Amino acid sequence: HPRSGDPPPPPHRLGGPDPPITPGTGPPPSLGSDPEPGGGAVTLCRHPPGGSPAPWGGPTVPLRCHKVQESLLSSASGYSNYRGILNWCVVMLVLSNARLFLENLIKYGILVDPIQVVSLFLKDPYSWPSLCLIIAANVFVVVALALERRLAAGSLSEGAGAALHTLNLLAILCFPAGVVLVVTSITPVGAVFTLAIYTIVFLKLFSFRDVNKWCRERRELGTRYGTGGGGRARGFILPGGANGDVGRNEVTYPANLTYRNLYYFLFAPTLCYELNFPRSPRVRKRFLLRRLFEMRRFLFQWMVPTIQNSMKPFRDMDYSRIIERLLKLAVPxxxxxxxxxxxxxxxxxxxxxxxMQFGDREFYRDWWNSESVTYFWQNWNIPVHKWCLRHFYKPMLKRGASKWAAQTAVFLASAFFHEYLLSVPLKMLRPWAFMGMAAQIPLAWFVSKFLRGNYGNAAVWMSLIIGQPIAVLMYVHDYYVLNYEGNQ
Structure with a gap:
């Protein structure tokens, strides 16, 4: 309470925080109207800028409780922690699609069971052409290593080695494709898996050849200028003792031309060869178990009825029904x-x-934030992107090609491999995958030219959601017409 004789304090705007009680000064004032003579309620004080002691000896009261600031959902606020909203979206997505999945299961029954999945790979248990083809890929690996050893020893000229390497790489693509087209017992799913393995071997051996060629060139330069030239590359970390200590060991050219070194590269999750890969110090068992638990088989139960029901609109060229089927297929x-x-x-x-204790785990980047088509293709598959950049894009620039021509060539090469992995296993030559990848070139130009920010990101998502179902329906329709409709 103010002492007798003190002037009444000026009125203060209500709504500020209550000041704490200061020992020895009495109770804090209560909010109310102007004080009555001799006691009663006291109104909080309005202090001048800089503040002044409260009449009861307590701390100063804040002058303001507002400031210029944006709402959290505004882009100008800089707020980026939307984890709760993302979890809500996931929960709503699961709940909304669980009903559709159960309705599909009740209406059509089990359409994809484990026995059918196994039969897709092993149609005849006594004839496994896909497995035999995968084992035969070791022949091309041994040939590539033998050629590199001859080149390192100088018993084979660079021109002859390049020609033999080219023949070996072409055989890697042509041999399995010919077997798939000729052998009737191989299934489309097994053929896709086999051709994917051969494509990976092709890209890896291409990189293996290039890197060893660069090492030979470096060695020749070092010998010419008297600087040594062991073709030393970045070292890798070898696991040490049980206490987690690590040591460093480096392999130099041509000591890397061993079966162990090459097969480590073939099984490593990368397409770009190095003499020495970064290595992790140990195998994390908990991390490994979590990833193994995530490697669960997912079902195509949801898509089968939609694809089957899409055949009649395609035959009748009912465009409205085709669009309806396309949109229905897009979500699953x-x-x-x-x-x-x-x-x-x-x-x-x-x-x-x-x-394998392989240290580089950057297999993808934040492609979901892509504001351009080019950014998406550069970040959703880092192993392929690194290979294209290292062995295709930059060599073309060094030969004098423009950036636009090099980017176009990369897209067309990717279109070829997409078509290779679809048309050959299905045993029908169709341009849908090639056209879909080639269409990314004008789409990338349009998005980068006219769309920015969230609009560009929405365009990328639309191309992913709508573009893939179109290709799926095209191939399924043509395969159905060629293999089933004629027989019926």
Whole structure:
């Protein structure tokens, strides 16, 4: 309470925080009207700038409680922690699609069971052409290593070695394709898996040849200028004792031309060869178990009825029904694509890297934030992007090609391999995958030219959600017409 004789304090705007009680000064004032003579309620004081002691001896009261600031959901606020909203979206997505999945299961029954999945790979248990083809890939690996050893020893000229390497690489692509087209017992799923393995071997041996060629050139330069030239590359860390200590050991050219070094590269989750890869000090068992738990098989139960029901609109060229089927197929197809991305690029590749103690785990970047088509293709598959950049894009620039021509060539090469992995296993030459990849070139130009920020990101997502179902329906329709409709 103010002492007798003191002037009444000026009125203060209500709403500020209550000041704490200061020992020995009496109770804090209570909020109310102007004080009555001799006691009663006291109004908080309005202090001048800089503040002044409260009449009861307590701390100063803040002058303001407002400042210029944006709402959290405004982009200008700089707020970026939307984890709770993301979890809500995931929960709503699961709940909304669980009903559709159960409705599909009740209406059509089990369409994809484990026995059918196994039969897709092993149609005849006594004839496994896919497995035999995969084992035969070791022949091309041994030939590549033998050629590099001859080149390192100087018993084979660079021109002859380049020609033999080219023949070996072409055989890697042509041999399995010819077997798939000729052998009738091989299944489309087994053929896709086999051709994917051969494509990976092709890219790896291409990189193996280039890197060893660069090492020879460096060695020749070192010998010419008297600087040594062991072709030394970045070292890798070898696991040490049980206490986690690590040591460093480096392999120099041509000591890297061994079966152990080459096969480590073939099984490593990368397409770019190095003499010495970064290595992790140990295998993390908990991390490995989590990734193994995530490597669960997902079902195509949801997509089968939609694809089957899409055949009649395609035959009748009913465009409205075709669009309806396309939009209906887009959601499950996109979810399966997202699941496949996480299953392969995060779970599978991390399992392989952990077992092999491979240190570089950057298998993808934040492609979901892509504001341009080019950024998406550069970041959703880092192993392929690094290979294209190292062995295709930069060599073309060194030969005098423009950036636009080099980017176009990369897209066309990617279109070729997409078509190779679809048309050959299905045994029908169709341009849909090639056209879909080639269409990324004008789409990338349009998005980068006219769309920015969230609009560009939305355009990328639309191309992913709508573009893939179109290709799926095209190939399924043509395969159905060629293999089933004629027989019926």
């Amino acid at each position: 197809n996109h979810l399966i694509w997202l699941i496949f991305f996480y299953w392969f690029f995060h779970s599978c590749l991390n399992v392989v890297a952990e077992v």
